[in-house]
Amino acid sequence: MFKVAIVGAGSAVFSLRIISDFTKISEFKDVEICLMDIDETRLNSTFILANKLNEEMGAKLKFKTTTNLEEAIDGARFVINTAMAGGHGYLEKVRKIGEKWGYYRGIDSQEFNMVSDYYTISNFNQLDLFLKVARLVEEKGEKDAWLLQAANPVFEGTTLILRNVPINMVGFCHGHYGVHHLAEVIGLDIKKVDWQVAGVNHGIWLNRFLYDGRDGYKMLDEWIKNNVYESKHPFDDQLSLAAIDMYRFYWQMPIGDTVRNSSWKYHYNLETKKKWYGKFGGADSEIGWKWYQDNIKGITETVNKLADYVSMNPNIKLLDYNTYKDYMNIEIFKEEIESIINPEKFSGEQHVPFIDSIVNDKKQRFVVNIINNGTIEGIDNDVAVEIPAWVDSSGIHPEEIKPKLSERVIKYYLRPRIMRMEMVLEAFMKGDIKVLEEILFRDPRTRSKEQVEGVLNEIMNLPENEKMRMHYKR
Amino acid sequence: MFKVAIVGAGSAVFSLRIISDFTKISEFKDVEICLMDIDETRLNSTFILANKLNEEMGAKLKFKTTTNLEEAIDGARFVINTAMAGGHGYLEKVRKIGEKWGYYRGIDSQEFNMVSDYYTISNFNQLDLFLKVARLVEEKGEKDAWLLQAANPVFEGTTLILRNVPINMVGFCHGHYGVHHLAEVIGLDIKKVDWQVAGVNHGIWLNRFLYDGRDGYKMLDEWIKNNVYESKHPFDDQLSLAAIDMYRFYWQMPIGDTVRNSSWKYHYNLETKKKWYGKFGGADSEIGWKWYQDNIKGITETVNKLADYVSMNPNIKLLDYNTYKDYMNIEIFKEEIESIINPEKFSGEQHVPFIDSIVNDKKQRFVVNIINNGTIEGIDNDVAVEIPAWVDSSGIHPEEIKPKLSERVIKYYLRPRIMRMEMVLEAFMKGDIKVLEEILFRDPRTRSKEQVEGVLNEIMNLPENEKMRMHYKR
Ligand SMILES: NC(=O)c1ccc[n+]([C@@H]2O[C@H](COP(=O)([O-])OP(=O)(O)OC[C@H]3O[C@@H](n4cnc5c(N)ncnc54)[C@H](O)[C@@H]3O)[C@@H](O)[C@H]2O)c1
Ligand SMILES: NC(=O)c1ccc[n+]([C@@H]2O[C@H](COP(=O)([O-])OP(=O)(O)OC[C@H]3O[C@@H](n4cnc5c(N)ncnc54)[C@H](O)[C@@H]3O)[C@@H](O)[C@H]2O)c1
Numbered sequence: 014m015f016k017v018a019i020v021g022a023g024s025a026v027f028s029l030r031i032i033s034d035f036t037k038i039s040e041f042k043d044v045e046i047c048l049m050d051i052d053e054t055r056l057n058s059t060f061i062l063a064n065k066l067n068e069e070m071g072a073k074l075k076f077k078t079t080t081n082l083e084e085a086i087d088g089a090r091f092v093i094n095t096a097m098a099g100g101h102g103y104l105e106k107v108r109k110i111g112e113k114w115g116y117y118r119g120i121d122s123q124e125f126n127m128v129s130d131y132y133t134i135s136n137f138n139q140l141d142l143f144l145k146v147a148r149l150v151e152e153k154g155e156k157d158a159w160l161l162q163a164a165n166p167v168f169e170g171t172t173l174i175l176r177n178v179p180i181n182m183v184g185f186c187h188g189h190y191g192v193h194h195l196a197e198v199i200g201l202d203i204k205k206v207d208w209q210v211a212g213v214n215h216g217i218w219l220n221r222f223l224y225d226g227r228d229g230y231k232m233l234d235e236w237i238k239n240n241v242y243e244s245k246h247p248f249d250d251q252l253s254l255a256a257i258d259m260y261r262f263y264w265q266m267p268i269g270d271t272v273r274n275s276s277w278k279y280h281y282n283l284e285t286k287k288k289w290y291g292k293f294g295g296a297d298s299e300i301g302w303k304w305y306q307d308n309i310k311g312i313t314e315t316v317n318k319l320a321d322y323v324s325m326n327p328n329i330k331l332l333d334y335n336t337y338k339d340y341m342n343i344e345i346f347k348e349e350i351e352s353i354i355n356p357e358k359f360s361g362e363q364h365v366p367f368i369d370s371i372v373n374d375k376k377q378r379f380v381v382n383i384i385n386n387g388t389i390e391g392i393d394n395d396v397a398v399e400i401p402a403w404v405d406s407s408g409i410h411p412e413e414i415k416p417k418l419s420e421r422v423i424k425y426y427l428r429p430r431i432m433r434m435e436m437v438l439e440a441f442m443k444g445d446i447k448v449l450e451e452i453l454f455r456d457p458r459t460r461s462k463e464q465v466e467g468v469l470n471e472i473m474n475l476p477e478n479e480k481m482r483m484h485y486k487r
Numbered sequence: 488m489f490k491v492a493i494v495g496a497g498s499a500v501f502s503l504r505i506i507s508d509f510t511k512i513s514e515f516k517d518v519e520i521c522l523m524d525i526d527e528t529r530l531n532s533t534f535i536l537a538n539k540l541n542e543e544m545g546a547k548l549k550f551k552t553t554t555n556l557e558e559a560i561d562g563a564r565f566v567i568n569t570a571m572a573g574g575h576g577y578l579e580k581v582r583k584i585g586e587k588w589g590y591y592r593g594i595d596s597q598e599f600n601m602v603s604d605y606y607t608i609s610n611f612n613q614l615d616l617f618l619k620v621a622r623l624v625e626e627k628g629e630k631d632a633w634l635l636q637a638a639n640p641v642f643e644g645t646t647l648i649l650r651n652v653p654i655n656m657v658g659f660c661h662g663h664y665g666v667h668h669l670a671e672v673i674g675l676d677i678k679k680v681d682w683q684v685a686g687v688n689h690g691i692w693l694n695r696f697l698y699d700g701r702d703g704y705k706m707l708d709e710w711i712k713n714n715v716y717e718s719k720h721p722f723d724d725q726l727s728l729a730a731i732d733m734y735r736f737y738w739q740m741p742i743g744d745t746v747r748n749s750s751w752k753y754h755y756n757l758e759t760k761k762k763w764y765g766k767f768g769g770a771d772s773e774i775g776w777k778w779y780q781d782n783i784k785g786i787t788e789t790v791n792k793l794a795d796y797v798s799m800n801p802n803i804k805l806l807d808y809n810t811y812k813d814y815m816n817i818e819i820f821k822e823e824i825e826s827i828i829n830p831e832k833f834s835g836e837q838h839v840p841f842i843d844s845i846v847n848d849k850k851q852r853f854v855v856n857i858i859n860n861g862t863i864e865g866i867d868n869d870v871a872v873e874i875p876a877w878v879d880s881s882g883i884h885p886e887e888i889k890p891k892l893s894e895r896v897i898k899y900y901l902r903p904r905i906m907r908m909e910m911v912l913e914a915f916m917k918g919d920i921k922v923l924e925e926i927l928f929r930d931p932r933t934r935s936k937e938q939v940e941g942v943l944n945e946i947m948n949l950p951e952n953e954k955m956r957m958h959y960k961r
Contacts, residue, residue: 281935429906455931
């Protein structure tokens with residue numbers, strides 16, 4: 014039928030989600046899926062479980078694996094990029110260097126960009142990989158092939174690629190599900206909610222919120238008056254005090270990871286974070302991020318174990334959780350696997366439904382990252398925005414943003430966030446270290462020139478950053 | 488002929504400059520000039536010296552004085568506003584409170600806005616006076632009367648008024664004379680320089696710089712390679728290391744007060760300021776600003792003394808410096824008075840030549856602050872920009888900005904500066920203290936909520952800020 018490449022397929026949970034979605038769309042049961050990763054162990058685990066799932070679901074997906082990027086992309090009609098150059102190990106290493114030089118939570122934690130795996134300043138290898146993938150899609154992909162960007166930073170990545178490589182490309186995030194969570198908590202039936210979000214990735218705001226035709230914000234205000242939300246885990250922040258304080262200032266509700274991407278006021282230190290995000294201090298505190306890392310480590314281990322078990326016991330049933338539940342060592346994976354094996358339920362990732370819309374001309378609504386081109390007034394046309402859009406075989410059709418984003422969101426939030434994106438991309442494209450320095454000179458944690466030069470030097474001198482070092486030392 | 492009102496005419500030097508310019512334009516020798524100030528002593532000194540000058544120059548200007556703003560503006564065709572609500576005393580009081588709360592040089596010293604008498608955050612009374620003057624011009628002025636804004640903050644003031652009051656209005660500054668100084672220092676004849684500057688007030692950049700048709704920037708680069716400039720006084724910064732460092736980053740040269748309006752990198756403390764601006768630490772260091780204050784204090788005293796002397800000795804000649812030089816106690820005033828009494832030389836202030844262009848249809852070039860309306864691409868239309876323009880009786884005709892401002896100037900300098908202007912004006916128009924707080928929360932000197940609330944409270948509790956307090960406590 015057609016070929017899909019998943020770059021970074023060793024991210025097993027993500028890959029299984031995508032693959033299970035493919036098995037659940039009848040038109041897609043014989044798609045060719047090329048799994049690509051540089052980590053063979055992870056790749057192999059994904060491959061084993063994917064085949065098993067495929068078999069049990071009665072699909073005829075054809076899997077290949079490769080560690081060669083070119084081979085993966087060659088002839089693909091869709092390329093999904095979920096790879097993270099350097100992995101979590103790199104992020105932690107760089108964060109530590111940052112903290113040593115006085116940057117709490119690392120230099121990449123910035124005003125309106127606090128998400129702990131959303132590095133921009135020190136993420137040269139990731140941006141470089143983005144461009145490499147995009148250029149291969151242009152050269153080796155099928156004619157009019159699509160690149161679906163899942164890896165972060167989606168905002169910088171989408172803007173970078175769409176400005177520099179003439180391909181079809183879209184960035185995806187699941188942050189907008191915050192609207193569902195919001196509705197649920199305040200007691201609204203999401204099916205009756207007419208909503209829109211708009212902004213940039215991890216900076217989206219609920220510009221439209223109607224419930225059965227009535228003003229949903231009135232109901233939210235009422236809820237806020239009478240409730241204080243108690244977060245159940247570090248990421249459970251959609252109704253945190255931080256979110257509500259931002260809502261009060263910006264007049265529209267921040268959605269999804271936008272709540273984490275607030276200004277320094279909420280992030281000075283762990284104590285401040287706890288005050289605003291609840292007892293864990295939010296996802297990006299030392300507590301919250303450790304929790305997340307332990308979770309994904311647990312999941313990765315579990316997936317590997319499960320893959321081993323499956324390869325040694327080819328007769329077990331993935332669709333029957335009870336047959337292998339003893340081999341699952343963490344509870345959190347249960348929900349995940351249950352959704353994967355449920356034939357009625359989609360993963361919630363937008364990639365496969367998007368492909369469905371394009372290939373099978375099924376008109377569906379998505380929240381996509383694409384070039385602005387006037388959709389959001391008051392920000393540049395060549396900046397990637399995150400907005401709702403309808404997709405069919407003729408492509409992506411952005412909704413009109415109505416009502417508009419508030420002036421404060423545009424002027425006091427999006428514009429400064431966009432400025433830093435511009436600085437990061439300019440530094441990267443031109444190899445001009447001065448622009449990265451300038452970001453840090455404007456960082457409230459900076460006290461001196463020595464600190465700025467010191468921290469950047471130490472990061473660039475990491476062995477894995479040789480290419481970055483050469484790029485900036487031209 | 489027609490009436491001119493000077494609001495804040497007690498600023499004697501400024502008023503004498505304006506008045507002497509009037510005496511030197513033959514068509515204007517019988518204009519009616521209403522001097523208005525709330526300080527009767529200063530007003531009286533100006534009045535005495537103005538009459539004396541008028542008489543000796545053989546002009547027939549008719550002077551009036553008043554302490555009543557309405558009376559001054561009533562029937563005026565041109566209103567020049569140079570008043571500073573609260574005076575330097577207020578600025579120092581507020582700066583001190585700021586420093587007490589950890590804001591070196593006060594809360595109004597901000598990134599890209601370090602000029603020490605250019606308060607925005609705590610300058611409620613000044614913005615309020617701006618609007619009051621503008622509304623009176625609308626109501627009481629002659630039909631199509633002009634407001635000429637000299638008082639700072641010119642950027643905030645011009646934007647505020649042009650957005651809210653439907654009058655003819657223009658803001659003036661003399662910062663662009665930095666181009667002359669630059670040319671002189673690097674050895675170019677300014678008459679052969681084809682230059683343009685553009686930006687916002689105190690944030691203007693040399694976008695065009697040709698010498699005899701050749702690239703002036705090459706000559707500047709050559710000069711920089713071979714010279715280090717030694718500043719002769721605190722304001723002598725056009726070729727300081729700060730200016731050159733900014734030039735290297737932004738690719739265009741900052742002009743005039745723009746050099747002072749750099750980022751925190753140059754302003755952490757006195758030591759840093761000295762490194763970048765020379766031995767005085769620039770105009771806005773504790774040393775530089777004290778020097779300036781001593782100077783203007785000296786000038787004011789000298790003017791008062793001179794006025795006394797003139798009123799007691801009506802036969803002395805202002806045009807003959809030797810007859811009263813013993814009554815001058817500071818050297819710095821000598822140059823000033825020499826230019827005032829020289830019939831060939833204009834003061835350099837743009838106000839009277841501008842009025843000449845409008846009234847007598849003399850086409851001349853000015854650097855004006857007016858609403859952008861597309862002149863500078865990449866910034867909002869409703870923001871006041873400072874640009875070169877040709878003026879005649881049909882009005883102000885902006886030059887096309889060519890070549891454009893650099894992307895870095897637009898994206899990394901002007902936009903963040905504009906954002907703070909927007910915040911200040913929104914806070915002021917809506918009486919929303921949260922917006923002022925937000926400016927401070929984004930200030931690198933801020934460490935806590937208590938600090939932000941504390942400093943703003945203490946400033947608002949000053950007796951002269953009762954109106955501000957009421958406005959924000961609604
Ligand atoms: N868009 C979204 O909704 C969303 C949600 C969560 C995470 N993410 C992002 O997805 C990415 C992956 O996150 P993760 O936690 O799964 O990370 P991970 O490190 O566990 O997985 C990424 C995979 O990429 C592989 N990889 C690294 N370098 C590669 C290369 N050069 N070529 C091919 N593969 C390579 C790794 O081996 C690994 O298997 C991150 O950028 C993360 O921020 C996006
Ligand atoms: N645009 C420029 O080129 C330029 C250059 C230098 C200074 N300035 C600005 O000009 C203004 C005056 O500066 P200065 O150093 O002469 O200050 P100043 O305090 O010496 O003089 C200002 C005058 O305004 C008067 N005044 C105060 N409140 C008044 C009111 N409500 N009504 C009428 N008059 C009032 C004062 O009595 C004083 O005589 C400041 O805003 C300063 O920043 C502008």
